[in-house]
Amino acid sequence: MSADHLVSVLVRDEPRVLTRITSLFGRRAYNIRSLSVGRTEQPGVSRMTFVVTGDRNIVEQAMKQLEKLHDVLHVVDHGLHKYVDRELVLLKVAITPESRVEVRQIAEDFRARIVDVGRHALTFEVTGDEGKVTAFIEQMRPFGILETMRTGRVALTRGSNADLPGQVFHGGETEVLRPVLEAPEPSETQAGGMPGVS
Amino acid sequence: MTPPNGAQALWQTLAAHGVGTVFGYPGGAIMPVYDALTLFPDIRHILARHEQGAIHAAEGWAKATGDLGVCLATSGPGATNLVTGLADAMMDSVPLLAITGNVARHLMGTDAFQEADITGITLPITKHNYVVQEAGDLPRVVAEAIHIARSGRPGPVLVDIPKDVQLAAFAGEVHGPQAPPEAPAPDPHALEAAVALLKEARRPVLMVGGGAQGAAAEVTAFARAWRIPTITTLMGLGAFPASDGLWLGMPGMHGSVAANRAISEADVLIGIGLRFDDRVTGRVKDFASRASIIHIDLDAAEISKIVRAHVPVRADAGRAARLLTERAQPLSHPEWTATLAEWRTRGEHPAHWGAAQAVRQVVSRLGPGDILSTDVGQHQMLAAQLARFDRPRRWLTSGGLGTMGFGFPAAIGAALAEPGVTSMVIAGDGGFQMTAQELATLTKYGIRNVKICIVNNSYLGMVRQWQELFHERRYSEVYLGDSNPDFLKLADAYGISGWRADNADDLEGAIDAWLAHDGSALLEVVVPNEHGVFPMVPAGAALSEMIETEPQAVPGGRA
Numbered sequence: 190m191s192a193d194h195l196v197s198v199l200v201r202d203e204p205r206v207l208t209r210i211t212s213l214f215g216r217r218a219y220n221i222r223s224l225s226v227g228r229t230e231q232p233g234v235s236r237m238t239f240v241v242t243g244d245r246n247i248v249e250q251a252m253k254q255l256e257k258l259h260d261v262l263h264v265v266d267h268g269l270h271k272y273v274d275r276e277l278v279l280l281k282v283a284i285t286p287e288s289r290v291e292v293r294q295i296a297e298d299f300r301a302r303i304v305d306v307g308r309h310a311l312t313f314e315v316t317g318d319e320g321k322v323t324a325f326i327e328q329m330r331p332f333g334i335l336e337t338m339r340t341g342r343v344a345l346t347r348g349s350n351a352d353l354p355g356q357v358f359h360g361g362e363t364e365v366l367r368p369v370l371e372a373p374e375p376s377e378t379q380a381g382g383m384p385g386v387s
Numbered sequence: 388m389t390p391p392n393g394a395q396a397l398w399q400t401l402a403a404h405g406v407g408t409v410f411g412y413p414g415g416a417i418m419p420v421y422d423a424l425t426l427f428p429d430i431r432h433i434l435a436r437h438e439q440g441a442i443h444a445a446e447g448w449a450k451a452t453g454d455l456g457v458c459l460a461t462s463g464p465g466a467t468n469l470v471t472g473l474a475d476a477m478m479d480s481v482p483l484l485a486i487t488g489n490v491a492r493h494l495m496g497t498d499a500f501q502e503a504d505i506t507g508i509t510l511p512i513t514k515h516n517y518v519v520q521e522a523g524d525l526p527r528v529v530a531e532a533i534h535i536a537r538s539g540r541p542g543p544v545l546v547d548i549p550k551d552v553q554l555a556a557f558a559g560e561v562h563g564p565q566a567p568p569e570a571p572a573p574d575p576h577a578l579e580a581a582v583a584l585l586k587e588a589r590r591p592v593l594m595v596g597g598g599a600q601g602a603a604a605e606v607t608a609f610a611r612a613w614r615i616p617t618i619t620t621l622m623g624l625g626a627f628p629a630s631d632g633l634w635l636g637m638p639g640m641h642g643s644v645a646a647n648r649a650i651s652e653a654d655v656l657i658g659i660g661l662r663f664d665d666r667v668t669g670r671v672k673d674f675a676s677r678a679s680i681i682h683i684d685l686d687a688a689e690i691s692k693i694v695r696a697h698v699p700v701r702a703d704a705g706r707a708a709r710l711l712t713e714r715a716q717p718l719s720h721p722e723w724t725a726t727l728a729e730w731r732t733r734g735e736h737p738a739h740w741g742a743a744q745a746v747r748q749v750v751s752r753l754g755p756g757d758i759l760s761t762d763v764g765q766h767q768m769l770a771a772q773l774a775r776f777d778r779p780r781r782w783l784t785s786g787g788l789g790t791m792g793f794g795f796p797a798a799i800g801a802a803l804a805e806p807g808v809t810s811m812v813i814a815g816d817g818g819f820q821m822t823a824q825e826l827a828t829l830t831k832y833g834i835r836n837v838k839i840c841i842v843n844n845s846y847l848g849m850v851r852q853w854q855e856l857f858h859e860r861r862y863s864e865v866y867l868g869d870s871n872p873d874f875l876k877l878a879d880a881y882g883i884s885g886w887r888a889d890n891a892d893d894l895e896g897a898i899d900a901w902l903a904h905d906g907s908a909l910l911e912v913v914v915p916n917e918h919g920v921f922p923m924v925p926a927g928a929a930l931s932e933m934i935e936t937e938p939q940a941v942p943g944g945r946a
């Protein structure tokens with residue numbers, strides 16, 4: 190039962206961290222479906238979100254291996270808590286005088302924004318969860334998609350809880366997060382917590 | 388005196404961490420470090436003849452003492468010569484610090500002379516690695532590297548230092564060692580579940596791995612308190628005393644009949660400090676297929692990686708064993724004990740002359756505190772089967788990577804760490820030649836306690852055995868007999884004395900002279916060419932499908 194699993198990793202913002210993580214995945218033949226990386230509110234800490242395909246065992250192994258890396262500060266399995274996720278896609282679709290209105294109408298339904306207008310094509314920006322993005326692409330497909338660029342999913346746990354624990358960077362406490370961490374909101378936890386993931 | 392620079396900060400930091408011996412080989416990109424070494428007379432540097440010799444010696448030091456091994460190399464070819472040792476240390480969880488010089492920062496990435504991207508190359512075979520960007524960072528980075536190498540599941544850490552960083556002025560503070568982190572307390576529910584399973588067990592087996600080498604006393608107390616028959620893996624030999632009546636030998640491809648059958652028949656198998664390597668499990672699907680498995684390991688990623696644990700316990704081996712001992716209920720399984728006793732008599736090597744007999748005679752002369760290293764091949768498996776260890780950290784072998792060339796330099800490292808004991812190495816005629824140049828290291832430093840035994844079968848014996856069994860005796864590129872050196876002359880060329888024997892009686896006398904010789908010495912034992920190591924579980928077969936003794940009738944042997 191292969192399925193997609195959404196995982197976030199907080200990492201030290203240092204050279205080679207991305208290589209270290211992707212090479213770990215590559216060597217063990219875990220397939221990364223999407224990966225997005227960016228800085229966080231915390232200096233020196235970056236956040237990656239990726240989607241791994243595989244059965245539950247593979248994903249558990251991948252997460253445990255990630256936790257062993259010195260650069261990795263925390264691993265979040267979004268399968269365990271409610272989360273919000275988004276993906277951004279830029280999509281260039283061919284238009285003709287006849288299709289122009291229809292394409293714009295569909296885009297409006299999806300609340301897609303036009304970011305570029307060419308003589309024979311329109312480029313849209315769509316943000317949403319994976320389902321919405323995929324649905325939009327499918328709606329546009331009959332008109333002739335010229336190019337797409339998806340950013341990969343990004344995700345955060347819902348509610349006021351933060352995934353970043355207090356113990357993070359160089360042993361220092363993260364002052365901003367402390368009040369939040371002291372009173373965590375209860376969140377729905379599914380069965381089967383992983384050993385070693387707090 | 389030269390003003391303080393990065394290179395001096397490096398040595399100060401190492402000294403502050405109690406590092407007294409380093410193994411290395413100089414070169415252009417590490418010259419400032421070697422220059423600064425002259426200011427630190429209390430640090431002993433051992434000049435090997437090849438960087439691979441240096442890193443295996445550092446591993447031998449670490450495996451024998453449980454402490455950090457340290458090695459040093461220059462950039463490019465020096466650094467790449469460390470690669471095998473790093474991979475070896477990673478597989479066998481050896482605490483190791485490797486320091487490499489690199490070209491100056493402004494040259495990095497330009498394919499400069501002797502540049503190699505050593506952090507890139509070693510990324511998957513180190514626990515962590517660093518390129519130091521500022522001299523001011525050196526003490527912190529080195530302290531952190533040592534901490535990572537030693538803490539949790541130990542492993543190798545590489546610190547790459549560009550030449551200009553070694554030379555840059557340094558004015559900062561040097562860091563001493565950090566207190567090791569407290570190992571995680573085992574989950575009480577998991578421990579409770581383990582106790583419940585053990586209490587109900589009718590055919591229990593304890594399997595002890597290399598991760599328990601530092602917890603031998605606790606693990607032994609646990610096994611004895613519960614009276615659980617105990618197996619030690621190749622890496623775990625010595626972590627439970629071989630002289631104890633509960634000991635069943637080693638499991639796996641060349642394991643004992645008793646150990647492998649016990650695993651196949653067990654109803655509860657408790658593994659501690661091991662990772663279920665495929666050489667141990669045989670066909671995984673059939674491994675301990677009747678047993679509920681309790682797996683205790685510090686590294687969460689090892690639990691259920693290969694063999695699904697019914698009761699996973701993430702814990703330090705010693706701590707978990709102590710807690711389980713507190714809950715001990717001596718078990719009594721007369722039937723199981725009788726069955727195991729019967730299996731224990733199986734699979735003995737025939738008593739006629741051959742490599743097994745030679746290894747038996749040699750290892751029987753080891754004293755209780757002596758250290759035995761091996762290289763890789765038939766002699767290694769024979770030594771593992773025939774040597775009897777009652778103490779931990781007396782058995783040094785390359786388990787996970789199976790690195791030919793490991794044994795001799797590892798014995799040198801161990802000999803330097805413990806000059807008061809005999810550091811014996813058993814090697815094949817093939818593997819010895821991979822690092823034979825380290826004979827020079829013995830001579831250079833007047834090392835007196837290394838006893839080298841070469842089991843010479845004129846073949847790459849273990850490969851020949853596989854070709855015999857699985858490739859219809861097509862002996863492809865494994866014959867060495869036409870081109871081996873005269874090993875005694877080779878030793879003599881480095882100023883090392885040697886003895887030779889080719890039968891059991893002469894061997895006794897030669898062993899006497901070899902061991903009595905005041906100083907390091909070499910013993911070559913010439914054995915028949917085509918003997919195999921048995922028992923054997925063919926690759927990919929189940930442990931229960933083991934071949935107990937040599938298939939064809941061998942004179943004096945069992946059919």
Ligand SMILES: Cc1ncc(C[n+]2csc(CCOP(=O)(O)OP(=O)(O)O)c2C)c(N)n1
Pocket residue numbers: 762763764765766767789790791792814815816817818819842844846847848849850
């Ligand atoms: C560096 C390296 N190269 C190749 C091998 C594959 N290998 C495993 S055992 C073996 C034969 C070893 O022969 P020898 O050292 O003579 O020991 P013997 O098996 O005869 O005791 C070889 C080639 C290895 N383990 N390591």
